[in-house]
Amino acid sequence: MSADPTPPPAWHGDVRRARDEQATLATRVRLRDDFPRPLRTLAGFDVGFEDSGAITRAAAVLLDAATLAPLATRVARLPTTMPYIPGLLSFRELPALITALRALPATPDLCFIDGHGIAHPRRLGIAAHFGIVSGLPSLGVAKKKLVGKHAELHEMRGAFTPLRDTSKGLPGEQIGWALRSKPGCLPLFVSPGHRVSMASAPELVMQFVTRYRLPEPTRLADRLASRRGAMPACDSAALADAGLPMTPLATEE
DNA sequence: GCGACAG
């Protein structure tokens, strides 16, 4: 048995140290598609808070990639250890997210994270960090941009345009995409996390967008993390079909 | 010094 090669981030109250750690880990991000085709299972992740922020609540939802049927859901609650600091989001939320991931009955082929992938000052947004720590293919789906600029976006569903980091001059390297997942809605900011290419990111997201702005994996995790609405019933038969463990589909909350 | 600033 070997120890976890990459432990979840630990906050030591030192912003500069955390930034250095991000720069180092960003070195290990791989932007090449490296996941099963066709995709069998997907997982969506998001975080919410309880007790005025004292408790960090991470939600994970495993779905069947072919039908988008929920196969399992998990919620992990951990004491909140640091405040929100732009650019250091993963140090605050990743421990809970990894806990939720490990509680899933099966390992997902691709992980959708609420937040940015490499569209980050040091190219290690929470989705990229999640990929490095877990070793799994991941991509980021954010509702607002953290850094970068992009041209005007067409109103048509599915339209996308590059998001580039212009902080070091024009044109600037591409760090992600602004994606019109739904007409009449603000665009989504999509970027590769780990083991996913820049070119595939928009398609991977649109492939799982139905009638809402957010793709199903993230949309469902969002509701579970924020304790809103109800989760569609999990399909135990599908979980079995997928050749996954016959773990009881305990749906928390 | 003045904005920008994932969740």
Add this chain to the structure above:
DNA sequence: ATCTTGTCGC
């Protein structure tokens, strides 16, 4: 993220 009612548009 979270606190919250009504309101605008398809």
